[in-house]
Amino acid sequence: xxxxxxxxxxxxxxxxxxxxxxxxxxxxxxxxxxxxxxxxxxxxxxxxxxxxxxxxxxxxxxxxxxxxxxxxxxxxxxxxxxxxxxxxxxxxxxxxxxxxxxxxxxxxxxxxxxxxxxxxxxxxxxxxxxxxxxxxxxxxxxxxxxxxxxxxxxxxxxxxxxxxxxxxxxxxxxxxxxxxxxxxxxxxxxxxxxxxxxxxxxxxxxxxxxxxxxxxxxxxxxxxxxxxxxxxxxxxxxxxxxxxxxxxxxxxxxxxxxxxxxxxxxxxxxxxxxxxxxxxxxxxxxxxxxxxxxxxxxxxxxxxxxxxxxxxxxxxxxxxxxxxxxxxxxxxxxxxxxxxxxxxxxxxxxxxx
Numbered sequence: 558x559x560x561x562x563x564x565x566x567x568x569x570x571x572x573x574x575x576x577x578x579x580x581x582x583x584x585x586x587x588x589x590x591x592x593x594x595x596x597x598x599x600x601x602x603x604x605x606x607x608x609x610x611x612x613x614x615x616x617x618x619x620x621x622x623x624x625x626x627x628x629x630x631x632x633x634x635x636x637x638x639x640x641x642x643x644x645x646x647x648x649x650x651x652x653x654x655x656x657x658x659x660x661x662x663x664x665x666x667x668x669x670x671x672x673x674x675x676x677x678x679x680x681x682x683x684x685x686x687x688x689x690x691x692x693x694x695x696x697x698x699x700x701x702x703x704x705x706x707x708x709x710x711x712x713x714x715x716x717x718x719x720x721x722x723x724x725x726x727x728x729x730x731x732x733x734x735x736x737x738x739x740x741x742x743x744x745x746x747x748x749x750x751x752x753x754x755x756x757x758x759x760x761x762x763x764x765x766x767x768x769x770x771x772x773x774x775x776x777x778x779x780x781x782x783x784x785x786x787x788x789x790x791x792x793x794x795x796x797x798x799x800x801x802x803x804x805x806x807x808x809x810x811x812x813x814x815x816x817x818x819x820x821x822x823x824x825x826x827x828x829x830x831x832x833x834x835x836x837x838x839x840x841x842x843x844x845x846x847x848x849x850x851x852x853x854x855x856x857x858x859x860x861x862x863x864x865x866x867x868x869x870x871x872x873x874x875x876x877x878x879x880x881x882x883x884x885x886x887x888x889x890x891x892x893x894x895x896x897x898x899x900x901x902x903x904x905x906x907x908x909x910x
Contacts (some may be wrong), residue, residue, distance in 0.1 A: 573621035630715035630778035683899025688748030709834025710759025744904035764805035
């Protein structure tokens with residue numbers, strides 16, 4: 558590998574460290590920083606990381622998060638007790654932590670090399686806090702029952718957003734639930750509207766089964782090890798999904814969308830939505846998907862409206878944009894912004910946007 562390539566990868570780890578610190582995970586930030594400073598190509602795992610041929614950035618192959626998730630999988634599976642002994646909640650100095658990681662890279666080489674091939678997969682439940690007000694807005698604007706179609710649904714945890722309870726400052730929504738979401742809220746309350754969900758479906762290239770222990774391990778491994786609240790919340794949501802029999806379809810997003818969008822939905826509002834997922838589609842597929850949705854929007858009527866609700870990065874520093882497009886008018890408005898993990902929501906609303 559060239560020094561130039563290795564330095565580029567080290568810098569991507571440093572950027573990921575800053576992002577993790579901003580998102581409240583000092584341990585993962587520390588792990589990424591240590592890897593940037595101390596990783597060598599003496600062992601195969603280190604050589605694989607430093608010679609990574611793809612895009613190492615978080616919006617590409619997310620290499621730093623692949624490594625962090627691989628190490629966390631070793632800890633959570635019980636496969637490497639020595640590594641687990643230096644993980645949260647233990648307080649360990651940098652030298653001890655890195656020594657344990659280096660030992661794991663040699664001891665668990667085969668597992669780590671195989672796991673590094675897999676892209677990180679999360680299903681951040683708190684993102685439902687950002688889309689709930691969007692769904693309330695759609696219901697208020699259309700007055701129709703909803704059909705839900707989620708792209709990049711993973712294990713489907715944000716496909717069951719209506720089964721959680723919410724406290725959005727003084728606004729409360731939902732029945733008593735094992736998953737309670739209370740982000741820091743700024744702005745007016747979301748609209749009051751009755752929500753009636755007629756059908757829900759989601760797709761993912763690699764859907765995770767909420768009932769599968771292996772799939773649960775995969776999901777948990779990509780949640781940062783010092784964020785126990787996220788782990789607990791995800792575990793509760795997985796139990797709810799398992800009890801309901803919720804399953805996500807294994808499908809290419811564009812093929813799946815094409816089928817979903819060609820089915821007539823008279824008397825209902827069809828909502829296409831995605832949270833921090835669209836950005837990972839290759840540019841050509843993204844363009845194809847945009848065209849498909851626009852074509853379906855052109856066929857929408859007041860009696861059978863179409864909506865697209867997005868929580869996606871837009872290059873601005875203040876979290877991700879909550880965008881809503883409503884057809885038949887085709888108007889798009891930024892109705893708010895939210896933290897990537899749903900810790901806060903800055904709400905504007907459709908009328909004020």
